[in-house]
Amino acid sequence: MISTQTHLFTEIEQTIKSLKPETISEERKATLQPLIEFVQEKVSNQQDIRINFICTHNSRRSHLSQVWAQAIAAYFNIKNVFCYSGGTEATALFPMAAEALKNSGFLIQTLSEGKNPVYSIKYSENAHPVIGFSKKLDDDFNPKSAFAAIMTCDSANEACPFVPGAEKRIPITFEDPKAFDGTPQQTEKYNERSIQIATELFYVFSKIQS
Numbered sequence: 001m002i003s004t005q006t007h008l009f010t011e012i013e014q015t016i017k018s019l020k021p022e023t024i025s026e027e028r029k030a031t032l033q034p035l036i037e038f039v040q041e042k043v044s045n046q047q048d049i050r051i052n053f054i055c056t057h058n059s060r061r062s063h064l065s066q067v068w069a070q071a072i073a074a075y076f077n078i079k080n081v082f083c084y085s086g087g088t089e090a091t092a093l094f095p096m097a098a099e100a101l102k103n104s105g106f107l108i109q110t111l112s113e114g115k116n117p118v119y120s121i122k123y124s125e126n127a128h129p130v131i132g133f134s135k136k137l138d139d140d141f142n143p144k145s146a147f148a149a150i151m152t153c154d155s156a157n158e159a160c161p162f163v164p165g166a167e168k169r170i171p172i173t174f175e176d177p178k179a180f181d182g183t184p185q186q187t188e189k190y191n192e193r194s195i196q197i198a199t200e201l202f203y204v205f206s207k208i209q210s
Contacts, residue, residue, distance in 0.1 A: 006074040006127045011105025016075055019195070021203040032200055034170045036207045038148045039078070043208055049073075049081045050147035054156050054163070058087030058134040059094045061152040061174045061193070067101055067130050068198045069205075071123040076205045083130070084147070086137030088159050092116045093132050096177070096186060100194040138164060172200070 008016070024032075035051075042049040051069060055062035062085035073081035098119060102108050107122040111131075119132040135141055137149070137160070149166035151157035157171045174197060180189040 005077045006124050008071060008075055008124050009105050009107065009122075012071060012123055013075070013105075015104040015195075016072065016198070016202060019199045019202050021199055021206065024200060024203055028200065029203070031172055032204050034168065035148065035150065035172065036204050038168050038170070039081075039204065040208055042080075043078065043210060047080075048146070049078070050084070050143045051081070051150060052084040052086055052137065052142055052147050052163075052166070053150045053152050054086050054088075054137050054160065055151075055153045056088050056155045056159070057091040058085055058089075058136070059091045060097045060177060060190075061197070062087065063093050063097050063132055064100065064194050064197045065150065065152055065174075065201065067106065067121050067123070067132070068194070068201050070130055071106075072198065072201050072205050074124060074127060075202075076208065078205060078208055078210070082143070084142045085132075086135050086139055086142050088137065088156055090116065090134045090136050090139075092134045093119060094178070096181070096190045097194075098132070099187070100190040103191055104194060104198070 053062040053065040066083045066085040070083040098108050109120040111118040116134050120129040121132050122129040145165040146167050148168045149163040151171040154173050163169050177189045177193045180186045
């Protein structure tokens, strides 16, 4: 069967092409290196690549990471990448995090309302959308084994010294845009964090040799 590339929505492609991975510090590159090694090993062995991004409330940084990782893997035509997210507790995907993704070109549809809404987050006309909602890291929606657990916040990193089923546990923490909720800088800071996460994941997947 011929392997075809997933074509991302034009606005997402433009966002990705505008990223500046050269701005990533050497110290930060060292933080990202274990994830590069995990993905490369799976690609080299022709194995599925499962990545679960974990944050305390599974409401902001973990979702941004999950969605961008899925889209950027498709951008680089890296196959069999399955991205997930979870928290040490379940809350809700914060609307501003979804809005930041929308601002970069993702097509977001609300599938169900309520305290913990469920979103369809599409990055391509033909690829399966990311299903976004808040859940605990061991939720049945997430993988039970053979995955990398990426700890995207300090509190989750400290609270979960061991993640059951994880093949590798990698702390890659980001500052929480929640600090700017309700302020005039809210939109700017959520977009800023989303682009930082996209830039670093672009760097990760750009290093993978097929």
